[in-house]
Amino acid sequence: MESFERIYLDLSKQPGKCRIAETGLGWKPSGGGDTFTLDANNIQAAQWSRAAKGYELKILSRNAGVIQLDGFEQEDFDRTVKVFKLFYGINLENKEHALRGWNWGKADFGKSELSFNVQNRPAFEVPYTEITNTNLAGKNEVAVEFSLPANGSETGTNGHLGGARGKGRKAGAGKDQLVEMRFYIPGTVTKKEENEDGEEKSGDEDEVEEHNAANLFYDTLMDKAEIGEVAGDTFATFLEVLHLTPRGRFDVDMYENSFRLRGKTYDYKIQYDHIKKFMLLPKPDDMHTLITIGLDPPLRQGQTRYPFLVMQFKREEEVIIELNMTDELLEGKYKGKLLPRYESPQHSVVAQIFRGLAGKKVVTPSKDFVSHHQQSGVKCSIKANEGHLFCLDKSFMFVPKPAQYIPLDNISVLVMSRVGGAVSASRTFDIAVIMKDGQEHQFSNINREEQKPLEEFFAVKNLKVRNEMLDDSSALIQAALNDADINSSEDEIVAPKADRGSADEDSESADEDFQSGSDSDVAEEFDSAHESSGSGSDEDMADASDGDANGVSDNERAVEPKKKKAKTNK
Incomplete structure (x- = not known):
């Protein structure tokens, strides 16, 4: 047995003791915690290279992905080579990384990780277990998104999801985290090159097809990282659902623990645990209903973050759907939460299934507010963006873009004022919502007819209001005349x-x-x-x-x- 002190497992925050024996490998944190072990039969290959805290021993396992052990000294190399050859019959490969700093190279798909090589040397490697999603961001561009840890303490070394193999656990070790990487992949590849090790080898030119290299990269990564595979079958699927935020049409697939949005360009998988708010908002046009879902962490699309999903449904469009679920599961886990068959307006069916699967309460507009036109929301603007402000029992909600959620408990004062010339100011007014932390939200161009219903709602909710329109209202009208x-x-x-x-x-x-x-x-x-x-x-x-x-x-x-x-x- 060989022992090494102050070794870090998978970017763990605490060092530990690493022991290499004939039966396998083990690591135990110095400050106490779960011990990580790897059986000798599970070790497939090993590499030695420079790393962040000294030298790193990277082990490629047969079914546990990539294990990284960092913190070795340079003189530990000879000892490690001997024990790996003696105990496991594996030659420890000394790998040198490319240090040129080039951002172009060749992507190599290994069994457990994606390697980006510059001049036949790896510049960096990305384990498949850390990839949560990938999208075609353009004709020749592929975006790769990395897993987010649930919290900073889950670093893969505390027994979660099979030790070091939990998605996103490594990223919890650092203060900063890489969340997305984009590859530009020009050109095309032929079908023969794609299937070099396949069974069919045809020399006919008619059967050789050219494929976009970026599409091939995307498909390969989806397969290697098992992104497209979701545990279990879909319980329900809704096709071509219009989303106002992020804009587009997505197919909504609902699974046991997550739901998936499948679009032409982007594909998202969202856990039900990430849903913090679920609102059913009837749009004041008597034609549509909005479903607004608050997410934490928010949905990411490139540089843009979407803390709210906004779906729009036709109010009168009905749907008939039978859940793809066994009777035992329906009577057991979801008894009283879900029905085997639905025949109702689509927005109602989607809301009921989300409520049953995610266990989230559906929030609707407050009964204490009815607008001048007998609606539950009023039309207004945030800067140049038009939308609707809904009055809920415990909050205000502005949709669709930018979606703003304002809890009533955090409001310090509401300021009602007129902005603009004498004539235009007599028809519309603005509301400034000043929060207790000093933050301010400005809603403008609200119809003058909505002033009285809003004031009544503010009074019912005991909100402090400062009306700056009372003193100068008669003067403005007289000046206009x-x-x-x-x-x-x-x-x-x-x-x-x-x-x-x-x-x-x-x-x-x-x-x-x-x-x-x-x-x-x-x-x-x-x-x-x-x-x-x-x-x-x-x-x-x-x-x-x-x-x-x-x-x-x-x-x-x-x-x-x-x-x-x-x-x-x-």
Whole structure:
């Protein structure tokens, strides 16, 4: 037996004692904890190389992935070579890493890890057990996402999920963590190259097919890392569900412990444990219902993080579905939670199945609030993003983008104010939500008709409100009425009317276009967003110009000559 002190297993925070014996290998942390053991028959190969804390002994096992032992001294190499040759009949390979710093090279798929080689030397290796997802981010680009540990203490050395083989356990060791890596893979490969070690070897040119190299890399990684495999069969599947956040259409597969979103470009697997909030929000258009799911940790798509998923369903669209579940499981684990068959509106079925599988309470809008139009939400904006603010029993929720969740308990004061000119301010108002920690959320362009229902809801929830509109309301209205008489400049007369006309166009036509196109595919989602940022401005400008030519402008032109004539006479 050979013993080595101050050795770190799989990036563990605490060092331990490593012992190599004829029966196998063992590691025990110095501060106490679970002991990791590896049987001799499970050791397939071993490598020696420079690492973070000295020298590393990497063991490739037959069924436990990659085991990393870091912290060896350089003089320990000879002892380790002898014991591996004597005990296991394995030649310990001394591997040197590429130190050129190049970011281009060749990817090599091994049995347990992906190796990125530069000039036939490994620059870095990625164990398959640390990969949680991969997506085709472009025609020639593949994104690889790494597992997130549940907490920093789970480093793979405390007995979770078979010792060192738990997904994401290694990453819990450090303060900083690599969460995504992208590979650019140009060119194509032929079918013959893809199946070099296959059974069929055909020389016919007609049977040789070219494949995108990035697609082949993606498919190989999916197979090696077993990303596509989910334990058990799907209990229920909903096809082409429209998502407002992140935008797109995804197939929703529901499993026992997780659900999966499958899109054309991105593929996500989300544990039910990550669901923190589940809300069923009827959209104020009487046509759609939104399902909003709060996630922690949030969903990641490149550099963007999505703490909320927002799905949209047609309110009247019904679905008939039978759960793919045995009677024993349904009567045992899910008795009283799930039904064998559903025939209801789709949003109701999805909510009920999520509630049964995830065990999360479905939150609906508060009964204490009804808007002026008998809805549960009001239309407003966060900066340039239009959406709806829903009043829940314990919080405010703004959807779809950016989704904002505001607990009522953390609110310090609500400030109601008017922003803008005299005429426009009389039709809309803003609400600033100031939190106890000083953070502020601004909701603007709320219809003046919603002021009274909102004030009643604030009073029921005992929220502190500061109304800055009471003192100057009469003065603003009077100023708007007398504006034409007070000002003698023609520019000052035209400006408020022009602003009012454009405001009318924005508040009415843009919203109608958004509602009529909200049931459609993603392209129309982009169209609606584009309209809000000005794509519909051509039609609006045309309408405004017609209105100026035929309506307001005629009156103004009728008044202007008289004023000029009066000035000339003077």
